[in-house]
Structures are given as structure tokens and as C-alpha cells.
Amino acid sequence: MRTFHLAGGCFWCLDAVYRVLDGVHDVVSGYTGGHVVNPSYELVCTGSTGHAEAVAVTFDPDVIPADVILDVFFTLHDPRQLNRQGNDIGTQYRSAMFYADDEQKALFEAARDRASEYWDGGIVTQIEKLGPYYIAEEYHQDFFAKNPGQGYCLAVALPKVNKIRASYASYVKA
Template identity: 80%
Template sequence: MRTFVVAGGCFWCLDAVYRTLQGVKDVVSGYTGGATAEPSYEAVCTGLTGHAEAVAVTFDETVIPESVILDVFFTLHDPRQLNRQGNDVGTQYRSAMFYADEQQKAEFEAARDRAAEIWEGDIVTTIEPLGVYWRAEEYHQDFFAKNPGQGYCLAVALPKVNKVRKSYAQYVLAS
């Protein structure tokens, strides 16, 4: 099992997408990249904590390759947008990958390089050392599945889920 920590907009979308993939064993929404201990959602939303909304994705690399987990990340958000994704604006929505060791750092750099070949314009995704990963409040965990009719889920998360289901059909769990 491996775990990657990535941030790219609202963690509800990242969480929803990764939960649709075969081999993904756990997804934990949380906060990382900042200095504030035990941050709350409200504190992170101020943009003053330095934390990003992120997900820790634990997966079985014998079922789904590391490269696919990372390529999905670059498919489901726009890595050219600095400190925002769509209408979600602030450093807490930045595009970032948080590495636990040098192997992950190299994998993340390779994934970012692959993304640069697909996206026009500059990729602003940062690759940062993973510090403390703070689990988000329980109501954020698996938010999309718990709130499928919620406006943000319908307007923002669902299109991303559908895009990944189409683009990575061979890795999607049977419905």
C-alpha cells in the first residue's frame, strides 16, 4: 500500500473522484502545508493558516499504478490556476503535491512533467515536503456520497467524477 497526499481545489472533489477508483483503499480529507496546529475548516478558509485542503489517498499499487493516481490528479483540476480552482479562491485551494520521501518527490515531478505536455500554459502545482497531515472534520469525509444532492456536489464535484469515470474507465469501480 502507498499513500499520496495531493491538493487541488476543494477536497470534496478530490475525495469523490478517488473513491471511484479500483485499488483505492482509503481517502482522508484533511489539511496540510501550513504552520497552524490542529486547524479547523473555518480557520483554513480564512487563508491565514497556510494549509491547503488536501486528500491522503491510500491505494494498492498492484491494482492501480502510481502513475494513474497522479495522472487522475492532473485530470480532475486545472493545475495552471494559482491559488484557486474555479470559484474557490485562496491559498487553501492551491494545486500542490506533498511528498513523504525522495521517491515520491521524483514520482510527483514526473507526473507534473507529464501534465505539462497535456496542458497549455504554465503548471503552477507545487511539490512540497509533507509535514503534519491534519484530518478534516468528520462531516468532510466522503462528503459527496453523503450529500449527492448538495448544490456544490452537483455543479462541481459530479462533473469531475464523470470526467474521470470516462477518461479512466478501466480503473473505475463497477457502479
């Protein structure tokens, strides 16, 4: 098993997308990249903690290759938007990849380079050393499945899930 820590806007969308992929064993929403110990959602939302909303994606690379996990990341959000995704604005919504070791850093850099071939304009995705990862409050875990009729889920998360289902159909759970 491998785990990648990725941030690309609101963690609800990343959580929803990665959960539909075969070989993904766990997705844990949380906060990383900041300077406050054990921050709350409310505090992270102020943008004052330096944390990004992120997901820890644990997957089996024998079922779904690491490159696919990373290519999905660059497909499901716009890596050209600095400190935002759509109407979600602030450093907590930045595009970032948090590496645990040099091997992950190299994989992340290669994925960013691949993505630059498909996105016009400069990619602003940060590649940072992983520091403490704080698990988000329980109501954020698997939010999309628990709240399928919620407005944000319908307007923002569902189209991303459908896009990944279509673009990566061979990796979608049956």
C-alpha cells in the same frame, strides 16, 4: 499500500473522484502545508493558516499504478490556476503535491512533467515536503456520497467524477 497527499482545490472533489477508482482503499480529507497546529475548517477557510485542503489517498499499486493516481490528479483539476480552482479562491485551494520521501518527490515531478504536455500555459502545482497532516472534520469525509444533492456536489464534483469515470474507465470500480 501507498499513500499520496494531494491538493487540487476543494477536497470534496478529490475525495469523490478517488473513491470511484479500483485499488483505492481509503481517502481522508484533511489539511497540510500550513503553520497552525490542528486547524479547523473555518480557520483554514480564512487563508491565514497556510494549509491546503488535501486528501490522503491510500491505494494498492498492484491494482492501480501510482502514475494513474497522479495522472488522475492532473486530469481532475486545472494545475495552471494559482491559489484557486474555479470560484474557490485562496491559498487553501492551491494545486500541490506533498511528498513523504525522495521516491515520491521524483514520481510527483515526473507526473507534473507529463501533465505539462497536455496543459497549455505553465503548471503552478507546488511540490512540497509533507509536514503534519490534520484530518478534517468528520462531515468532510466522503462528503459527495453523503450529500449527493448538495449544490456544489452537483455543479462541481459530479462533473469531475463523470470525467474521470470516462477517461479512466478501466480503473473504475465495478
